[in-house]
Amino acid sequence: MEAFRDFRNNFSDGLDEQQVLELSLMPVPESATVEQRELATWFWHTAIQSKFKSKLLEKECNVGNTEKSVIVLLDVGLKTVHCLLEADDSRVEEIMALVNQQQEMHHDIIPKNSPKFIKYSYFLQLLKARLLWKQGNSKAFFLLQNMTSDNHELVRELIITILNLAKDSQTEDKSKWLQLGLKIMESCGYDEFKRVFVTELVHVKTEAKEFISAQQLLNGLDQVIYNSIDRIPKILKWKFTSMTEKYEFNEANLPWYMSAANLLPSNSVSAIEYLENIQTDYSFNLTETPDKISHKGQVLLSTCYLITKSAVTNRIERINTQISKYGNIDVGTKLASSLMDLFWSAGDDSFTQTAYEIAIEYYNLAILFLSLNLADSRLKALLYQKIANSYVELKDYNQSLIHVQKAVGLDSRESPLNDYLLFLVYFNLNQYEQAIIHLKQISFNDRSDMWISAAENDNKEILLLILKAITNYSSIVDPKAVSNLFIVYRSLIVLSSEELRSNPSDVNFNEQLQTLNRLYQLCSDLDQSDPSNCAEIEWLFRTTWNESGFVHQCLALVDLQVHYFALTFKILQLIKEKSPLHVASIQTILVLLISTATQLIQKNNSVEHIDKAFEYIEYLSTNFPSNKNIKWLEFELHCRKRDWKPARDILNEPLPFGQLEKFHSVCESVECPWEYKQLIYSKIIDSLAVENVGIEGLFKWYKELVRVLIAKNKSVCYEKATELLSLLNGTFESKDLLWITIKLWNYATDLWG
Secondary structure (H helix, E strand, C coil): HHHHCCCCCCCCHHHHHHHHHHHHHCCCCCCHHHHHHHHHHHHHHCCHHHHHHHHHCCCCCCCCHHHHHHHHHCCCCCCCCHHHHHCCCCHHHHHHHHHHHHHHHHHHHHHCCCCCHHHHHHHHHHHHHHHHHHHHHCCHHHHHHHHCCHHHHHHHHHHHHHHHHHCCHHHHHHHHHHHHHHHHCCCCHCCHHHHHHHHHHHHHHHHHCCCCHHHHHHHHCHHHHHHHCCCHHHHCCCCCCCCCCCCCCCHHHHHHHHHHHHHHCCCCCHHHHHHHHHHHCCCCCCCCCCCCCCCCHHHHHHHHHHHHHHHCCCHHHHHHHHHHHHHHCCCCHHHHHHHHHHHHHHHHHHHHHCHHHHHHCCCCCCCHHCCHHHHHHHHHHHHHHHHHHHHHHHEEECHHHHHHHHHHHHHHCCCCHHHHHHHHHHHHHHHHHHHHHHHHHCCHHHHHHHHHHCCCCHHHHHHHHHHHHHCHHCCCCHHHHHHHHHHHHHHHHHHHHHHHHHHHHHHCHHHHHHHHHHHHHHHHHHHCCCCHHHHHHHHHHHHHHHHHHHHHHHHCCHHHHHHHHHHHHHHHHHHHHHHHHHHHHHHHHHHHHHHHHHHHHCCCCCHHHHHHHHHHHHHHHHHCCCCCCCCHHHHHHHHHHHHHHHHHHHHHHHHHHHHHHHHHHHHHHHHCCCCHHHHHHHHHHHHHHHHCCCHHHHHHHHHHHHHHHHHHHHHHHHHHHHHHHHHHHHCCCCHHHHHHHHHHHHHHHHCCC
């Protein structure tokens, strides 16, 4: 394959044509990858171009007999096309072109009617049929319909192709392909795959409710083949000729009647009425035992089953009518047990479909067939739990409470589900202390899924109760429980965010702060050696910062903000120590933290707050020395603290052009020496001159500079203005310099008065 690749890469340099032929005839190993086969295809495709093909025909190459060479090429081509077809359905057009090229070679070179000609014709037709079918072309069916052979090897390939086409088709087309395969096998006397075809076709027929056709297929099978088919539904192995055919009814042929009814569509009213009439019109053996259901019991069970699966109205009433007609059913019998299983399952199905009232009816029916022994009492307790859960969904909490208490009375063992239901019930009945008691009974490590189910109710009070119930985070060791706890926090943060956006004036900020305190406790207590925990902490902190929004909503609450910043800073330190892979995110968060702290300081110029902000800056500078995006914040803090020397040192450093306007904003908002403003404006003008901005852009900053100079010392204004204008030497044409000079002089005169 390396030789293939080397040749292909250098083909444009005019390598020997003989090498193309030799490479194209190299055998492709069975273990070759799709990419290797594609490379081989390229050489094969190149070799059969007209100029190489002519050399083959003229026998000018030394690769052997012409016909033999072409056959080798065809072998390589067939294998390659098959491989490409299996690997990529989207290249059907390209593959079809390769097949047509093969067919052209095949017809031109190999003698017609020779065994090789017949074999390759057959294989090429099969390939064409597969490609046509992948294109959605029905010609594929007609192409294979007329193919036959006395050669069982070729017939076998034909049958395998048809079977593959059937498996790739929908029901109607699948049936057509399978029937074609059976027809061809019959005409060719070939039955190796007959069992497979019949099995598949019977299943197609049964899915389409064509039961008589399915039975006829089975009837036509040899007994040995028939007995070997274990996939055929048992119901079809009973030999009946027609569901509508009448028999004299008696116990002996009752299974036939029941099977006929079961073959009817499950939602068919006629199937239900059919069985109802059997029970009404005939008498049966009523002997029920723990191991066997009587014939009449079988009819009752089948009738109830069809009713539960049907769309008929008044299902519960019809079931009760059938049970009443049957008479007394002793608990402990197989019939009672089967009915209990049936109604339990029907209740679960109804609950899944949100038909909670119907689910309750089915669960109550199931309870009727349970005895008073210990095992059945526990089953009853489970059913009462299900009824209670259904009432919770219906928001009938009083009824839910009654049924949970029934469940507890029948089975006093520890039950997380009972505690979970009681938590929901008491919470919705506004009995929060009782709710907390039952929530604490559930082990967070063992059943955190129940806590999450409570959190998914989108109820902030429930989330707060959950967090209140967790008193020891370090005891939570199960990874799934830890992950679920983060989900609780996320849900609470999102709900708090929505509350802030909708009604910021109603937000309880102390409650928000308590949530953050618990969050920090979680971050501190969890196993910090686990990288997944660190990632969760970082994600949660970012979400808290971005989602909660209360940092920006309550800047006036100074004490709250100081506490918040101290808390978030500790969380950042945790992340940095344990999660070094996330340093970029930490930098972003820390810059936001410093920026927001500065906003707070602007409202309350407290030295304590300024010192705290410097602590954040020092932490950022130490851990991320390359970060220069906060110099302007550091400058502002020094100015607010009246610490002028370090402020001047910052101004003397090379300052990023993008931050110069921020320095200007600081100078406007903070009372600082006029020399600082002069220096900042000069730096801005220097930078703008280098950037070659327009005159208007420069004029704005010259105005600011002149304004500062006049305000400080009017006598030196013109001198300084002229000195600064000289900075433009060579940057603008003289008329531009004259224009800006005149405008500045006029502006300065207006300011001077």
